[in-house]
Each structure stands twice: as C-alpha cells, then as structure tokens.
Amino acid sequence: xxxxxxxxxxxLTSCGLYLTLRGRTFPVVVxxxxxxxxxxxxxxxxxxxxxxxxxxxxxGSQFADxxxxxxxxxxxxxxxxxxxxxVILAMRARSEVGNDHVDGKKEDRE
Amino acid sequence: MIQHxxxxxxxxxxxxxxxxxxxxxxLVHYKRxxxxxxxxxxxxxxxxxxxxxxxxEITYYALGDWQPPFGVVLVLDRLSALMVLLxxxxxxxxxxxxxxxxxEKGSNFHGLxxxxxxxxxxxxxTGDLFNLFVFFEVLLLASYALLLHGGGKARIQASVHYxxxxxxxxxxxxxxxxxxxxxxxxxxxxxxxxxxxSLPAEREGLVTAxxxxxxxxxxxxxxxxPLYFWLPRAYAAAPAPVAALFAIMTxxxxxxxxxxxxLIFGEQAGGLVALEQPWVWWLALATLAxxxxxxxxxxxxxxxxxxxxxxxxxxxxxxxxMRSVEATSALLYYLIHTTLITGGLFLLAEMIGLxxxxxxxxxxxxxxxxxxxxxxxxxxxxxxxxxxxxPLSGALGKAMVLVAAExxxxxWLWPLLLLASLASLIALSRAGxxxxxxxxxxxxxGSPLSRYQWFGMLWLLSAAPLLVAFxxxxxxxxxxxxxxxxxxxLLIETLLPDAGxxx
Numbered sequence: 001x002x003x004x005x006x007x008x009x010x011x012l013t014s015c016g017l018y019l020t021l022r023g024r025t026f027p028v029v030v031x032x033x034x035x036x037x038x039x040x041x042x043x044x045x046x047x048x049x050x051x052x053x054x055x056x057x058x059x060g061s062q063f064a065d066x067x068x069x070x071x072x073x074x075x076x077x078x079x080x081x082x083x084x085x086x087v088i089l090a091m092r093a094r095s096e097v098g099n100d101h102v103d104g105k106k107e108d109r110e
Numbered sequence: 111m112i113q114h115x116x117x118x119x120x121x122x123x124x125x126x127x128x129x130x131x132x133x134x135x136x137l138v139h140y141k142r143x144x145x146x147x148x149x150x151x152x153x154x155x156x157x158x159x160x161x162x163x164x165x166x167e168i169t170y171y172a173l174g175d176w177q178p179p180f181g182v183v184l185v186l187d188r189l190s191a192l193m194v195l196l197x198x199x200x201x202x203x204x205x206x207x208x209x210x211x212x213x214e215k216g217s218n219f220h221g222l223x224x225x226x227x228x229x230x231x232x233x234x235x236t237g238d239l240f241n242l243f244v245f246f247e248v249l250l251l252a253s254y255a256l257l258l259h260g261g262g263k264a265r266i267q268a269s270v271h272y273x274x275x276x277x278x279x280x281x282x283x284x285x286x287x288x289x290x291x292x293x294x295x296x297x298x299x300x301x302x303x304x305x306x307x308s309l310p311a312e313r314e315g316l317v318t319a320x321x322x323x324x325x326x327x328x329x330x331x332x333x334x335x336p337l338y339f340w341l342p343r344a345y346a347a348a349p350a351p352v353a354a355l356f357a358i359m360t361x362x363x364x365x366x367x368x369x370x371x372x373l374i375f376g377e378q379a380g381g382l383v384a385l386e387q388p389w390v391w392w393l394a395l396a397t398l399a400x401x402x403x404x405x406x407x408x409x410x411x412x413x414x415x416x417x418x419x420x421x422x423x424x425x426x427x428x429x430x431x432m433r434s435v436e437a438t439s440a441l442l443y444y445l446i447h448t449t450l451i452t453g454g455l456f457l458l459a460e461m462i463g464l465x466x467x468x469x470x471x472x473x474x475x476x477x478x479x480x481x482x483x484x485x486x487x488x489x490x491x492x493x494x495x496x497x498x499x500x501p502l503s504g505a506l507g508k509a510m511v512l513v514a515a516e517x518x519x520x521x522w523l524w525p526l527l528l529l530a531s532l533a534s535l536i537a538l539s540r541a542g543x544x545x546x547x548x549x550x551x552x553x554x555x556g557s558p559l560s561r562y563q564w565f566g567m568l569w570l571l572s573a574a575p576l577l578v579a580f581x582x583x584x585x586x587x588x589x590x591x592x593x594x595x596x597x598x599x600l601l602i603e604t605l606l607p608d609a610g611x612x613x
Contacts, residue, residue: 025270032277036281043285043287046289067297068288071287082251085273089258089269089273092258092266093267096263097267102271102274103267104263
C-alpha cells in the first residue's frame, strides 16, 4: 500500500515537473495541475496511512488522522481556483501576444 | 472590543472588500471614499496594536476560542505589530495615489486592493504554518489580479511568469508544511518549535528537508538570487499604486524567514538550530552583487526602482543571515525605510512617466516637464534616501546594518553593500540627469498631475526625513523587537502555558 502510494505520488510529481518546464503555456498548465494532484496526495499521506480505520475518531478502534484531510480539502479548493485562473490567463496571453509561448517568442527553436 | 483588536486588520479589509464589490462599474466616488476610509481605519487599528505590543507583552487571539495548539491563532508581538503598521502606512499612500485615476483603468481595483491588504496582514499576524500558506494564497490571488489591472501585453507577459512561478512555489510550500506536520505532528509554529526540542534523532533529516524547502518558498517571495528573475519584469509592468504596494510583498517573504527560523528553529531546536543561516547569508550577498549589476543595466526608471528593491532584499537578508540581536534591529529599521521609500519611488516614476508622455519612464531624452522642478526635487530627495547618503534615513539604516556585521562578515558585507550602493548612486544620477536636464528644446507640454498623486507620493517619501527625526524611538523599538525574536521561549510560553512546566 505505502509502496504503491509513494510510486504514484512520485510519478505524478515527475510528470508535473517535466511538463511545467515546457515552453508552451498549455503543457505548463497541465504540469501545474499534475503537480497539485501530487501535492494533495502527499499531504494526505502525512498523517500516516490508515487502512480500514474510521474516518474520524471512533472510540477505541483505529482511526485516521483528521487534520491532513482538512488540509487537503483546503489545498484542493485553492488549487482548483488557481488552475481556473491560470487557464484564463494563458488564454488571454495567447490572444494578446499572438502565440502560446511562455516568453511570448514566435519560435521555440533556438 | 479591545481583545478583538488583533483580528481587525484581517476583518476590516475583508468587509471593505465585500462592500466594494457592489457594482463593477460606476460609483467611483463612493468606492474611493470607502477604500480610503477603510485604509485609514486600518492605520488607526495598527497604531493601537503597536502601542499594545510595545509593552513587550505577547498577546494572541484564538479564533472560535479554540486554544492553541489545536485552534488557529493570530499572534501579536512587536514584530507583527510593526509589520502591520508598515503595511497600512504604505497602503494609505498607494490608495490615495490610485484615486488620482489609476483605479479607473480596470474594474474592481479597490476591492482587490483591500483583499491584498487582508492577505498581507493575515500573513503577518498568523501563528499557524498552514494558515500562513492560506494567507499567502489570498495575497497572491489578489496580486495576480492587481498585476493585470489595466491590461496590456507587458503586464500579461509578466503575469504568466509570476503566476506560474508562484503556483509552483505554493506546491512546494504545501510539501514543506506536510513534511513538517508529518515529523512533528503539529502546525502551530510555537508548538512546532517546542516539539523540536524533543525530536527523535531519525526525524532530523526530514525536518531539515522541510525547513530548507520552506526557505526556497520564502526565498521566492522575498526574491533571493536564483529565484528573483520574476521580480524586475513584474514590478516594472505593474500599475504604479500596485507596484508601490508590492514593495511590501518581498518583505512578507523576509518576515516569514525571520519568524519561522527564529521561532521554530530557535535555540531550543538542538541540532537544527540556525540551519538556514549559511544559505541565507551567502545567497543574500550574491543577490546584492546581481542587483548592483542590474541597477546599472536598467534602461527604464521603473526597472531601475525594481532593482533597487532587489538591493534592499539583499541587504535585509544579509541582516537575517547574521542572526544577532543587533543585526535584526538594524534590518528592521532599514526595512521600514526601504519599503516606504521604494514604494514612493514607484509612484514618482509613474508621475514622471505621465508628464513625459510618449517616452514614458524610459531613460532617454524627452520634452521638458511642466512640473519639472517639483518632480526633480522630490526625485533628488528620494534618490538620496534610497542610495543611503546622509542626512536621510537610508544612511542610518545602512550604517546600522554595516555596524551589526562582525568579524569576517565585515570583509564580505562591507565591500558588496557599499559597491551596490555606489552602483545605485551612479544609475540614479544618470537617470535623473537624463530625465530632467537632457531634454529637447521647446515648450513643456503635458498636463499637471492630480493632487491625489502628489499626496500619495509625498506621504511615502516623507518617511525619509521623519525616520531620521524619530530615529531614537524607532530604533529602540526595533532593538526591543530583536531581543524578543532572539528569545522565542516567551512566545512559546504565552501560547502554550503547559510547555513551560515540563521542559
């Protein structure tokens, strides 16, 4: 379980990082989205992974740490709003500058 | 009422911002009045907060009466009170300047401005690491929209870089917070500092990783060397009142570095004490060097002021890197000076650009200015203050930072800081003589500037003589702040009364 979780987070992060470093705005936006998914998963795991436990305090038996859940909720909301904003910004940049390069250059080749 | 005073710097801009959303267009006078009155009220509240904090007592406000470490708290000590006061002083100048016409170039300027203040004040007051993230996001979202205010190609280009970088920074912030929470089991900064004292040895690596990741995030906000490349373009493209308000944004990063590493990684942290120090010190010096070069290379007055902001960041972070009471005191004095003066210079640059017409703020020959003499004199005063020549506040601030350096630190800091100051002196005198003296023949044209703009700019620049006149009380306050920061035990005991008994 832990292994699967860690590998998933790692793959998401590396894909996100790779795409964020691209030169066009669309891959950058997708990269940021993947990065925020990875971060959300990571945050969620920080209270320790609990399987078959109660979601909240359940007397006596095993229960999951509630705080990371609250943190993840906040992070998801903020991340979602930011993604919406950056999509609109990328479209504005595309229409004002005339191309979708992050530096506003016409050609990608150096 | 008095116990609710601490939450007012957050609630007041929030309510004002909501009121200002009422209509997208129109109601100009009503909106300006609400925004200016709210900012003035904020100034009064923050003066009251400074008076409360000056006694040396640390007070906190537990939201919903959930006591720390479980609830979210706002903490008021000397440092946070000072930063909130500084924000509101800067905001008054910027918002009055905006009433001169900048607020009508797009929609919802005043509402966004108030929310930006909400985010900044919240970041200064919060005692909770995750809430620091939330307030950072609030101030960033407002700043994204404000940066785009008025539109235009340059602003959108600068915005794309600024937004993408800060989104990546937010992800890193969350990862760092997650690591620190996983290692210590708390998010309250005071509690985290307390728990680090009894940290199991195998978790030290984890905490170090989290702490240094936080440094990257704060360094991005503060614009330290490898992470500053977004700043000159964004600040030079932003509308003038927004750029002036952004002068405090880099200081939010510096405040966060000061707060987190003095409180969480203070003396009680054992092997992790001062783990940020070498990084901050050397990168600050490198920032100074790079900013000195940038100042000389800038061909636009606004870009020049943006690089002056970078010089101040380098100076301030060098002060943080020294990590002594004297250095903290000196850097706080310099921080007040540099925030207000660079804010004022952004406003002044916009006024000069407006009068010059087509050449704008580019440092090239242009037509004579209608109000050239008055602008030239204020530019002269602002330049003297920001370069750090006597008799204005910059000289005092820089001298205090220089004196605070000890031993081999002097060998590195003195030449770099003095050379960076020399570079800004040369660049500013070149800019001034080109803008005001090397003009085309012919009669001056252009319309006189609005009195709101004059008031806003002079309000900020008047800090330079006032900070010298009241250098005594201000520096004794910053000295006391430095001592309070060096002794985080006080804050921990105030927030967690149980912590003192079982060390």
